[in-house]
Structures are given as structure tokens and as C-alpha cells.
Amino acid sequence: MKCRTCGQKAVVNMRQHKLALCKEHYLEWIPGQTERFIEKYHMFSRNEKILVAVSGGKDSLSLWDILTRLGYQADGLYIGLGIDESIAYSEESHRFTLKFADEHRLKLHSVNVEKEYGYSIPVFAELSHRGKGRPCAVCGLTKRHEMNRIARDMGYDVLATGHNLDDEAATLFGNTIIWSGESLIRQSPVLPESEGLARKVKPLCRFYEKEMTAYALLRGIEYIYEECPFSIGSTSIYYKQMLNQLENERPGAKLIFYLKFLEARKQGLFINSAMDKSSLLTKCSTCGQPTSAEGECSFCRMIAKAKMPNQADDYQ
Amino acid sequence: MTTKIILRDKEYELKAGMTLLSSLKKAGILPESVIAMRDGELILDDEILKNGEIIKLISVISGG
Numbered sequence: 001m002k003c004r005t006c007g008q009k010a011v012v013n014m015r016q017h018k019l020a021l022c023k024e025h026y027l028e029w030i031p032g033q034t035e036r037f038i039e040k041y042h043m044f045s046r047n048e049k050i051l052v053a054v055s056g057g058k059d060s061l062s063l064w065d066i067l068t069r070l071g072y073q074a075d076g077l078y079i080g081l082g083i084d085e086s087i088a089y090s091e092e093s094h095r096f097t098l099k100f101a102d103e104h105r106l107k108l109h110s111v112n113v114e115k116e117y118g119y120s121i122p123v124f125a126e127l128s129h130r131g132k133g134r135p136c137a138v139c140g141l142t143k144r145h146e147m148n149r150i151a152r153d154m155g156y157d158v159l160a161t162g163h164n165l166d167d168e169a170a171t172l173f174g175n176t177i178i179w180s181g182e183s184l185i186r187q188s189p190v191l192p193e194s195e196g197l198a199r200k201v202k203p204l205c206r207f208y209e210k211e212m213t214a215y216a217l218l219r220g221i222e223y224i225y226e227e228c229p230f231s232i233g234s235t236s237i238y239y240k241q242m243l244n245q246l247e248n249e250r251p252g253a254k255l256i257f258y259l260k261f262l263e264a265r266k267q268g269l270f271i272n273s274a275m276d277k278s279s280l281l282t283k284c285s286t287c288g289q290p291t292s293a294e295g296e297c298s299f300c301r302m303i304a305k306a307k308m309p310n311q312a313d314d315y316q
Numbered sequence: 317m318t319t320k321i322i323l324r325d326k327e328y329e330l331k332a333g334m335t336l337l338s339s340l341k342k343a344g345i346l347p348e349s350v351i352a353m354r355d356g357e358l359i360l361d362d363e364i365l366k367n368g369e370i371i372k373l374i375s376v377i378s379g380g
Binding site: 001010011012013020023057058059166209210212213214217218225227228231232234236237240241244245247248 | 346347348349351353357358359360361362374375376377378379
């Protein structure tokens with residue numbers, strides 16, 4: 001297969017775009033497309049300060065790489081989750097993130113959940129009895145809380161995450177099979193800032209996961225290849241595999257699924273579900289972040305529950 | 317006349333001379349879920365796998 005631009009041997013073939021490219025032109029194409037999506041969805045400008053949530057994985061490190069190559073002011077945020085039981089997952093992912101920041105001379109903020117709040121994510125999950133044996137719900141809640149807190153406290157205009165199209169399509173599929181209108185209306189390449197909430201953007205939301213892996217490999221970005229031990233057998237991975245089966249038979253199916261959803265959302269298909277709770281948000285009595293609950297937000301309630309004396313004693 | 321395909325801790329020994337796509341299908345691996353590398357270079361589905369070579373597959377799916 002030949003590169004469409006120069007006719008040299010192609011190393012990436014994107015069947016959904018009927019486009020094959022060589023290494024050189026692929027490494028140009030990805031940042032070019034990212035720039036196009038940033039502009040199309042009005043994500044941010046070059047004058048704004050961006051905080052990139054980096055996990056040490058292929059997507060977030062590639063996003064950081066792309067944004068800085070494009071000339072954006074992008075600093076990194078690493079959240080240490082303390083998932084180091086069966087394998088040193090957090091330790092390794094932090095090492096890859098530090099190495100990337102160091103080699104590219106980029107500014108990285110690191111937060112360690114255990115140092116900040118007393119326990120690691122797996123321990124918080126056990127203490128707060130959330131998530132049916134998996135810490136994923138606690139992990140997501142904590143990351144959202146911490147990303148927003150740091151973006152606001154440190155004066156960033158926007159928070160960028162490395163979600164790719166497969167992440168978005170899997171989430172969309174999960175929300176669609178239960179017709180969760182409230183979740184569907186909140187899924188977007190950009191979530192605008194509001195009182196107490198930083199603007200959130202997903203500049204990679206139109207790239208397949210395979211394309212981001214190819215970018216990281218071709219660019220020589222070293223990332224954590226091991227899976228989070230808690231994600232093995234997760235629903236999101238199951239949905240991704242299922243959507244890949246579909247993609248295999250029908251190239252472009254994932255992309256159409258996501259893009260047609262964005263179109264429907266823009267046309268107001270989910271508007272009634274959105275009339276909703278965003279106007280009813282109040283300030284958390286402990287941390288001050290917006291919450292739909294009365295009193296404390298879910299994160300502060302989780303912390304309080306975990307720190308109840310009879311529970312915490314077991315983990316001293 | 318065989319080719320070896322490695323994905324994480326699994327190894328598949330397949331007949332050489334087939335395309336990557338046919339080899340992946342034979343091994344029951346979804347092409348969408350992996351990237352194939354030969355000597356550190358990315359290769360595409362239409363590549364013919366040669367006798368004695370080892371192809372490393374990189375899984376592209378991550379959770380979380």
C-alpha cells in the first residue's frame with residue numbers, strides 16, 4: 001500500500017477515510033487534523049493556558065506532544081492513584097510521564113491521592129463500598145474532582161484530556177443502550193466552563209485508538225503498555241471490542257456512530273433531558289465545587305465515608 | 317515454513333506466505349485491535365509474512 005501524499009510505502013491505513021500514509025506524512029497529518037478539530041469545536045486559542053491530564057498512556061502523552069508541537073501553552077497534570085498492588089501500575093505510569101516532561105522540558109504538576117487525602121484509590125474504594133469490588137467509579141470521581149480543582153486553583157483556562165474516538169464511542173454505546181438522556185447531553189468534544197467548573201476539551205475525540213497508538217509508536221513516545229489491572233474485563237473494554245467487530249465488517253461504523261450522535265445532539269435531540277440539573281447545581285459545603293447533591297459533593301462524601309474512624313482503623 | 321505472531325504473552329505459530337490480515341484471522345485476532353510490527357517497523361494488512369520471522373503485535377485497546 002502506498003502513501004497517498006508521496007507514493008512511498010504506507011505504514012498506516014485508515015479504511016474509514018480511505019487514506020494510507022507513510023510515517024512522515026502521518027506524523028504531519030495527525031497534528032494537522034487535531035488543529036482542525038480544535039478550531040471546529042472552538043476548544044481553545046493560542047492565548048489560553050491549557051492543562052493536559054496525562055496518565056502515562058499513549059493517548060494523553062500523544063496529546064501533550066501534539067499540542068506543544070502546534071505551539072499551544074500546555075502544561076501537564078499527573079494524578080497518582082496508588083494502583084500498585086499486583087503490578088506497579090501507577091509508579092510506572094508516573095515514570096513515563098516524568099520522562100516525557102523532562103525530555104521535552106515541559107511543566108508537570110503531580111498530585112498523589114494518598115498523600116493528599118490519606119488513602120490510595122483501591123483503599124478508598126474498599127472503605128467507601130463503591131463500585132462493586134472495582135475501584136473504577138471512585139477513580140473516575142477522584143480524577144474529575146482533582147482535575148477540576150487544580151485547573152481552577154492554578155488559573156488554567158481549559159482542561160484537555162486524551163479521550164479518543166473509541167473511548168467516546170464506547171461511552172456513547174453504554175449510555176445509548178440504557179437511553180441515559182442526561183449522560184448523552186453531557187457527552188461532547190467541549191464542555192463549556194461554568195461557575196466553579198473548568199472548560200473541558202477532548203482534541204483527540206475523532207481519532208481511532210489504533211491511530212493514536214500508531215502516532216505514539218511512530219513518534220517514539222514511550223508509554224505505559226500494561227493495562228490498569230482493574231480495567232481487565234471492564235465493560236468499556238467489552239464495548240470497544242464489540243465496536244471493533246462492527247468496524248471490521250463495516251469500516252467507518254465507529255466514526256459514523258459518534259459523528260451522527262454529535263449532529264443529533266447539536267440539533268437538540270436530547271434537549272429535554274438537559275433542562276435539568278445543570279441549573280440546579282449548588283456549591284459543595286466542603287470543597288466549593290459544583291454539585292447536584294445537597295450539602296457535600298460525591299467526592300467529599302466519599303472521602304468522609306472512608307475516613308469514618310471504625311473503617312479507617314483497618315488500614316492504619 | 318512458519319511465522320510467529322506474538323501478542324502480549326501469547327504466541328501463535330502460523331503458516332508463512334499468508335498476508336498479515338489472513339494470519340490474524342487464522343489466529344482469531346481482530347485486526348482493528350492490534351498494530352503489527354516487523355523489526356520495529358509498522359506493517360499493514362496486505363504484507364506477506366515470511367518464513368521464520370517474528371511479528372510483534374501491539375494491542376491498541378486500553379480501558380479506564
